[in-house]
Amino acid sequence: MASTPKIAALIVAAGRGTRAGGTVPKQWQPLCGKRVIDHTLAAFQRHPLVDRIIIVLSASDMAQAEGFTAQGCLVAEGGADRAASVRNGLALLGDADLVLIHDAARPCVTPQIIDGVIDALATDAAAAPGLPVTDALWVAEDGAVAGTQDRTALYAAQTPQGFDAATIRAAHAAFEGIAADDVEVARAAGVAVAITPGSVDNLKITVPGDLTRAARILESSMDIRTGNGFDVHAFGPGDHVTLCGVDIPHDQGLVGHSDADVGMHTVTDAIYGALAMGDIGQHFPPSDPQWKGAQSHFFLRHAADLARSEGFTLTHVDCTLICEYPKVGPHAAEMRRVMADILSLEESRVSVKATTSERLGFTGRGEGIACMATATLVKL
Numbered sequence: 363m364a365s366t367p368k369i370a371a372l373i374v375a376a377g378r379g380t381r382a383g384g385t386v387p388k389q390w391q392p393l394c395g396k397r398v399i400d401h402t403l404a405a406f407q408r409h410p411l412v413d414r415i416i417i418v419l420s421a422s423d424m425a426q427a428e429g430f431t432a433q434g435c436l437v438a439e440g441g442a443d444r445a446a447s448v449r450n451g452l453a454l455l456g457d458a459d460l461v462l463i464h465d466a467a468r469p470c471v472t473p474q475i476i477d478g479v480i481d482a483l484a485t486d487a488a489a490a491p492g493l494p495v496t497d498a499l500w501v502a503e504d505g506a507v508a509g510t511q512d513r514t515a516l517y518a519a520q521t522p523q524g525f526d527a528a529t530i531r532a533a534h535a536a537f538e539g540i541a542a543d544d545v546e547v548a549r550a551a552g553v554a555v556a557i558t559p560g561s562v563d564n565l566k567i568t569v570p571g572d573l574t575r576a577a578r579i580l581e582s583s584m585d586i587r588t589g590n591g592f593d594v595h596a597f598g599p600g601d602h603v604t605l606c607g608v609d610i611p612h613d614q615g616l617v618g619h620s621d622a623d624v625g626m627h628t629v630t631d632a633i634y635g636a637l638a639m640g641d642i643g644q645h646f647p648p649s650d651p652q653w654k655g656a657q658s659h660f661f662l663r664h665a666a667d668l669a670r671s672e673g674f675t676l677t678h679v680d681c682t683l684i685c686e687y688p689k690v691g692p693h694a695a696e697m698r699r700v701m702a703d704i705l706s707l708e709e710s711r712v713s714v715k716a717t718t719s720e721r722l723g724f725t726g727r728g729e730g731i732a733c734m735a736t737a738t739l740v741k742l
Contacts, residue, residue: 370414370458371406375466376440376447383570389466401469418451462522467567470579478558479524487526491560492517520560585741589636591628596730606697612688619648623658624733632737633665674739680713684732690716
């Protein structure tokens with residue numbers, strides 16, 4: 363039985379992409395809460411058969427390299443043109459048998475497209491996805507239609523373009539000139555390239571409107587989860603309360619097995635709820651003495667880390683404290699800052715606010731503080 367081939371993905375991100383507009387190259391532009399390149403990278407990180415990822419960056423973008431190496435990727439510096447950049451990436455293939463060369467500006471590539479290329483490489487030295495041209499093609503002169511072009515057998519080229527590693531290395535070593543893509547390099551070396559199914563959604567971001575279209579495509583396949591949390595702590599002896607990580611002077615404290623931070627507890631439960639993974643009591647049982655007096659940021663970090671380990675991005679939390687006193691408003695900004703730091707979120711994605719119960723119920727009688735919270739998680 364033949365051994366399973368080692369497969370590398372080579373993501374080319376050295377272009378400048380000026381037609382896409384914006385103040386930075388298209389691969390660095392924001393898309394659905396991340397950068398374009400982050401979506402592209404994630405598609406290959408999730409694929410079970412890809413065991414090495416190489417990213418080729420422009421010399422002016424090499425400051426970004428550390429963020430990718432921290433994720434286990436290899437980084438090469440780009441060359442004077444696309445072919446030179448790919449050659450620099452191919453130098454890092456190591457013992458990979460197959461390589462999938464992909465444009466960073468195609469963030470909507472699907473597992474099915476990647477699988478199609480890999481399957482074809484079982485019998486062919488090269489394969490790439492293509493999309494049959496279905497629209498009528500015109501020939502223009504001076505801005506007017508001067509004729510038509512037969513579209514029979516025409517395909518729009520896409521990536522990833524897959525190759526036997528030794529074959530494409532040799533083809534690039536022998537190639538001279540400028541190539542539109544790696545299929546052109548392979549064909550110049552006499553290598554036959556199989557066409558595999560592409561997709562209209564596997565677009566290459568080129569002009570500003572493509573970012574909007576890519577966002578629609580990605581959002582349609584998102585796993586969006588919302589979780590709710592609710593918690594209550596009674597007042598007891600003490601000289602301060604801790605709410606959302608901030609100590610507020612008060613003539614009473616809050617009673618709890620840990621530090622009784624009702625705000626952090628509630629947000630933590632909201633995250634666990636979005637994951638459908640129980641609550642604080644299940645992860646940190648109050649019957650366990652090791653959690654006696656524990657600071658609640660430990661629980662909150664655990665929930666956020668668990669979400670990331672499950673492939674989710676925490677995009678927003680909203681926390682409402684319910685009490686007559688102490689006054690929360692003067693401390694809300696600091697609470698947002700502390701929570702945002704723990705959750706690795708921008709402060710603009712963390713909401714902390716307060717309300718009273720109009721002196722009704724246990725909070726209205728000053729017997730304790732309640733809190734409710736919502737957390738939103740997204741997986742692409």
